[in-house]
Amino acid sequence: MSMPAYIFTLWRASVFVAALVPLAWWGWQVANNMAGPEPGRYLLLNIGLGALWLLLFTLSLTPLTKLTRWKGFNLIRRQLGLWTLAYAVLHLTCYVLFILGLDWARLGSEIVNRPYIIVGMLALLGLTALGATSNRWAMRKLGKRWKTLHKASYLILALVLLHFLWVVRADMQEWFVYALVGALLMCLRIPPVSRTLPKLRQRLKQSA
Numbered sequence: 025m026s027m028p029a030y031i032f033t034l035w036r037a038s039v040f041v042a043a044l045v046p047l048a049w050w051g052w053q054v055a056n057n058m059a060g061p062e063p064g065r066y067l068l069l070n071i072g073l074g075a076l077w078l079l080l081f082t083l084s085l086t087p088l089t090k091l092t093r094w095k096g097f098n099l100i101r102r103q104l105g106l107w108t109l110a111y112a113v114l115h116l117t118c119y120v121l122f123i124l125g126l127d128w129a130r131l132g133s134e135i136v137n138r139p140y141i142i143v144g145m146l147a148l149l150g151l152t153a154l155g156a157t158s159n160r161w162a163m164r165k166l167g168k169r170w171k172t173l174h175k176a177s178y179l180i181l182a183l184v185l186l187h188f189l190w191v192v193r194a195d196m197q198e199w200f201v202y203a204l205v206g207a208l209l210m211c212l213r214i215p216p217v218s219r220t221l222p223k224l225r226q227r228l229k230q231s232a
């Protein structure tokens with residue numbers, strides 16, 4: 025069954041608003057002294073976690089498309105990818121402003137004391153490369169290499185999970201949940217597993 029075009033426009037607009045709302049909420053909390061004793065760190069951690077959520081959402085779009093054949097999931101792929109990059113850049117901005125205090129001379133000792141920052145930087149570099157090549161022009165120019173390059177999103181996810189693991193120290197439970205979801209999404213891209221998704225859709229349709 026085909027859907028009217030305005031449904032897809034509404035869908036894309038809703039996704040845009042949904043990605044913007046957490047940022048507005050955290051900003052509002054900070055402005056109203058509701059973000060605890062370290063508002064800068066509060067923003068840094070929440071936005072970092074938001075970036076991870078967005079990356080996981082983006083990576084779930086291909087399996088969801090295979091499972092449902094709904095083209096709406098494909099339509100928001102670029103938008104969600106770019107939102108992931110935007111959150112990651114804001115996360116870095118919070119780090120530079122509130123942790124580093126714009127004191128660039130401290131960056132060297134920071135990297136030595138917190139090596140997970142290098143891992144985060146590599147992940148951000150990867151996200152930037154994917155964001156910069158997410159347009160039609162780059163798709164045409166890169167041809168088959170485009171798909172290979174964009175499979176690096178799984179490597180980026182692994183880097184982000186490592187960055188997060190290095191940070192959590194105490195509460196491993198939360199990290200495990202994210203790692204499990206990430207591992208599941210990676211498994212779903214393995215060709216023999218990925219091929220079972222349309223079959224699963226057929227089976228679900230028949231049983232319904």
Ligand code: HEM
Binds near residue numbers: 073076146
């Ligand atoms: C330039 C790169 C990056 C820098 C400098 C950076 C820095 C940091 C810092 C300082 C922390 C907090 C550590 C603490 O608790 O003391 C952190 C946590 C975190 N970062 Fe990053 N990060 C970077 C890139 C990224 C990227 C690209 C992502 C995700 C796409 C990400 C996701 C996270 C997550 C999920 C946390 C943990 C949040 C929590 O504990 O609730 N970071 N990062």
